[in-house]
Amino acid sequence: MKISEIPLTSGFSSDYDPETDTWTLTCETNDGGAYLPVIRLNTITEQVPDQYTSLCFDYRSTDDINTIDMVMYKVFLGSATRTYEFDRTMKATDEWKTFRVDLAAQRTATTVRFLNKAGQYQDIRFLGLPVGGAIQIRNIRYDVNEFPFKDLSISYEGESLIEAEDFNGAADTKAGHSSRHNQLPELNTFYTHPTGKYFPIYAWGSVDFEGGKGDEAPAFLQKQYQELWDCGFTITQGTAWPGVDKAFLFDGQEINGVKINLREGTELSMICKAGLSNYSEIQSTVSSVKSSDRLGGWFIMDEPHRKHFPQMTQKVNWIREFDTEHILYGNLLNISTDMSAIGFTSYDEYVHTFMREVGTGFISYDYYPVRQYDDTKEIYIEPDFFNNLEIVSKLAKYYHTSFWAFAHSVASNCGKAGVSYPTPEENHMRVQIFGNLAYGAQGVQYFTYKCPNPYDGYTYYDAPIDVNNEKTPVWYMVQNINRDIHALTWVFLGAEFLRAGHTNAETPVGCTRLTKDMLPDGINSVTSDGQGVCVSLLKNGKNLFMMVLNGDIHNAQKVTVEKEIAVKRVLMDGTTEAEAAGSKEYELTPGHFVLYLVSEDEPETEVADVPFYETSDYRDDADDVFITPDQNASGGHYISAMGDPRWNGYSVILPTNGDRTISREEAISNWVLCLTIRLQSRLIWM
Template sequence: MKRVRINTLLLCCAATLLGAGILGAQPKLPQKEIPILAWYGIPADEATVERFQELKDAGFTLNFRGYSNADEVVKALDAAQKVGVKIIAACPELRNDTEATVKRFMKHPALAGYFLRDEPLSSDFPALGEWARKVQAVDDKHFCYLNLFPNGGKEHLDALGVQSYREYVSRFDREVPMQFLSFDHYPITYDGMKPEWYENLEEFSDESKKAGKDFWAFAMATKHWKYPHPTLATLRLQMFSDLAYGAQGLQYFTYWTPVNSEGFDYEFGPIGLDGRRTVAYDLVRQVNGEIKALSGVFAGAKVKWVRHTGKTIPRGTQRLTKLPEPVDVLETEGLGAVISLLENDGRTFLVIVNRDYQQPMRLIFSADPSVKRILKDGSIVSAGDYTPAMNVDPGDVAIYMW
């Protein structure tokens, strides 16, 4: 009996010491909420508590899906509320009977905001601005949501009705009152990475900063058209690059696999056409888990600067030529990296993203003994505990803090 009591006492003491960090348990960054949106989410005929729990289990906090009528939206709101997921409402009544529909939804605990439309031309801005103001006159507590086109060449800009992509974003901000800005850009195709993607992140993040607003960005999670099956590396690269540029909301296109139309041949979204999970569900869940563990780095962070390394750097970006003061050595091999300096809650974070989604990147990093390394689970350790040379997996991230 005495031996049992002694062993119990030892276990209790060990648990106490671990909790206090005395026996080697590492401190962790506090977790914050980063909105993660399932675009083309749960359909009306599947809007059950079980389906919303499944969505939440994959790391999503928001569901967006166009519904046929306001009653379907309310049904989805009721189910989502039971598991703590929120809904961006979208239905014809929101356009046709704005005031009454907003009043119907606005007090529901599961409401996040109101969807207006996707990818407008500049000629659409005046009417969208009027619609947004009508919504906000009734409910200024929930956001209006609208997603902008990506950048592109002259033909694309002509179709948008602007001379430059910056004009497109800045005009939208002036004419349509939104709480944050959002754009889509799916950079990885069967032919490789689009050369204009990082230029798009540069311009959109800068225009958002000028507007004094957060921005949200995307990752492609569903195979279709010229876009291949997502991999762990391609999802990481898109999400960690978005975060390195300061994105404060993340979105996946899509969650539920759309029915094939217009020759796009959608398949293998996280939830397949038959309503069952695909491999992409597990990949998205893993990446979202990593983002949640690292949310203390990114949620609420302010970008000081973003630079790039490599023999060649992406179009429209700037090369890293000067290291921040505590860093003695930062060298990358292979394709190169995104290097972002963030400030958050009085701390400085150096974020290094491997731009190669096919090959690991050799990183050599050395810094002042005060510099910490943030592990993928959010643990804080001394950077000096690790050798200067390491491999960063394809599309993955290494993070340091001081």
């Protein structure tokens, strides 16, 4: 809906800002009769759906307006048919508020038949606005019968009690809240684990023809795949040639006239990307190789902008015509990307919309947080590395799916201005890889395996395999990390991320400060003598694990764990050893961690048959904001057992300022509880 005109008999003078779609209306005349402050809404072109029983708009006002009514017209009659006086007051406010009035009776009464036919329009008269008073109005709409936020006073000292029923009244002030489900499209596909008994370790830029000619090429390709497997990779990016991919996927194929089993001696899988550029190619390629036991999935697109989503969706749909079993791989940009490069005003909405519209069924994103200043050569880690993991892990949980994330394994000059990617170091890659795993990643990736040739002014060096197809020291670093992942597959593969807290004096942006109630029963505290550690909880079947990771890329930290129970410590070779109750100290170098098996008798999580949005209440009716109940409310302080304990969706409205407080508006957004029960929750401001 919108304001179509200010009638000639209106007492309003008006100014309209098209950029914000905001009307500023000043009352110059209000004689109670011929000249009143009135606006006219546009004529409806079809019947308004029955569920929309509330008139809503956002406003600011200089005065309380206690008398407001609406005159209903039918354009084909040319005269008023009904006048309805609102029973609500518009309170004076210099902040944007929502005015909402219940029209259910008018929608259902047979004598009124309001909004049931094209050609109807309405005048809204602000009878109680005094001369000289002014209002601003925007976002006029008919909506479902939900409540406006109740004004609350929140104290930043001590405690403030916020009652859920304050958020669960209806617009008529009588009925209770009726939960709303946003009607999202059904996902096209769900995540399918692609590597059998192995953890997915994916190599970008892996194997090509260069280095082998003629009948030497097949043997050289085979050697490269063997080296890839020996380095610990379990899944590889396909080549640029469908014929080579097919020779990898099926034994006994010919390359350059030579029959060869390219995958001999390995158990690698492949994500194919060649031969998928149009419908006919997809039909031919997918149909011919989908039966291979080594096919991991299909490559859709890398680092898309919003404008690429329809193209990706079309490709997803085409592939799904012929193969419904394998993963569809689309890789997203990261949180540090300029928003103009992704086409959204917030990163979480970028990921959220990708999942809703493209529907690949899982999330992959690349973030390479270890950087180096070109002038000083100082190496540092981007401060929002863990924030990206917080957002992606929550949305993966929300959609009942998995996510994959990266480590940067090549030096290059393709960073932002004044910054480059340094020569990879093992500990730097460990922070990235095991940081991802601490947040429940179900696949890790390296960019890149083979060093790319220079292009567009970008240069690369010190990848695991150099431009001459020789191993570098980085190859052995990657092999060491991958060996550890394989040993701990029983921990990480299939693990469900529960939560993570950080002990840093200044909590990483977007993350949660560790508190005692976040720890498993029997673990009293985790502290360190350094910058701080990440403490995460993972559940795998009946096993509950606690992981303590040193995310400082420069310094070792002495970590102390105080516990009143005996646990099993999981060693890097995957074995366990008993550890008694009491205090224990560990010296953790960068990227290394302590891993406890805390419990072996946890209730197993039931696997959902449908995405989480089909089984829960939530709200995302604010522009560019994704809102649900949030364990991270209160400036990053964890609040346990808030609301429905079965509610596994979380908000990604996160505090980003240095003192770890959130605004009143953020607090309101984070505490909108769409529950059909009445409960009380205590919000503690610390």
